[in-house]
Amino acid sequence: MQVSLSRRLSPLKNLLPLAGCPLIDYVVRAGQASGILSRIICSTDSDRIADRARGLGIEVDRRPAALATDTAKVDDVVQDLLLRESAAGTSLPDAIALLQPTSPFLQPENIRDLVTFLDTRPAAASAHNVCAVSHNLHIWNQRFISDNGEVTFPFEAERRQKPNKQQKPKLYAFGNLIVARTESLLDGAGLYAKPTYALPIAAPFAFDLDQQSDIDAAEAMIAAGLVNLDHLHPVNV
Numbered sequence: 001m002q003v004s005l006s007r008r009l010s011p012l013k014n015l016l017p018l019a020g021c022p023l024i025d026y027v028v029r030a031g032q033a034s035g036i037l038s039r040i041i042c043s044t045d046s047d048r049i050a051d052r053a054r055g056l057g058i059e060v061d062r063r064p065a066a067l068a069t070d071t072a073k074v075d076d077v078v079q080d081l082l083l084r085e086s087a088a089g090t091s092l093p094d095a096i097a098l099l100q101p102t103s104p105f106l107q108p109e110n111i112r113d114l115v116t117f118l119d120t121r122p123a124a125a126s127a128h129n130v131c132a133v134s135h136n137l138h139i140w141n142q143r144f145i146s147d148n149g150e151v152t153f154p155f156e157a158e159r160r161q162k163p164n165k166q167q168k169p170k171l172y173a174f175g176n177l178i179v180a181r182t183e184s185l186l187d188g189a190g191l192y193a194k195p196t197y198a199l200p201i202a203a204p205f206a207f208d209l210d211q212q213s214d215i216d217a218a219e220a221m222i223a224a225g226l227v228n229l230d231h232l233h234p235v236n237v
Contacts (some may be wrong), residue, residue: 014049014101018215021232022091024049026104027159028056031097033231034111038093043077047111075190088140095119095181098191103176104218105205110177117199118179125184125193129175131206135165137173172198175206 014024024042031040042053043061045068047113067077078096087090095118097111110129118127135141140155153159157190162168184193204226209218221227 012046012048015052016215018104018209019032019219022052023101023104023209024052025056025066026229026232027099027101028053029056029232029234030106030108031099031111032057032101033078033234036112036115037097040099041081042130043081052231075185075188078180078185078191079188082182082234086186092182095179096185096191098178098180100176102209103207105221105229106176107205107228108231110175110205112200114177114179114199117197118181121197124181124195124197125167126178126180126191126196128178128192128196128198129201129206130172130198131201131203133171138168138171172200173206174208175199175201176208211234227230 008072015022017023018026028040028042031037041061042058043063044050044053045063045065050062053060053160061081063077064080066072067080078098082092082096095115097115099106099111114127114129115142116135118124121127133139140153140158142154144152144154146152170236178191180189180191180193185191187193204221207218209215221231
């Protein structure tokens, strides 16, 4: 398992508090509670993030300097880790699950369900979960604003042909988890190696945290009891 890092909020975004807990805790605890991951590894170049990860009881892999940049691709980070593990003679798992701290409402059952989903599809190279896109966010309803402020619809023709919600094709956004076969990752096919399949999940669990206002929204969702976080404070960990 790879806990990926993002720096849009701050270089230590994954340690930002969400309802009193560092952001990284949410996905690590979900991974531990899933009971299906043989190892949980945090890839980082930060001493503070590494210390927190060890405090949570997981492994730490110090990311090479060439991959510790804002532009580094997660695919390359995962492939590099697997290549080094293989060169060291470590037995590799059949698949890798990417747990991202920007998806704090990832549930233990989301992990179990998606790993099982991939396992029962031998032809699949990867799988990810998704959530339905709301009508207002449908791609045919998106606007483009030019430099002079004029608004146009990039899919104007499609909107005219099928103006009603019921007529538009159903679309999905990324959920909160990707699982890919190790063989495909080693070959450089990436986390979305094809053929890839999708498993729908409920919208609250697909919440993605990207900016400060998202923290406020996430805390409101937690306060309202919209997500189950019983796994966040395990009794025996």
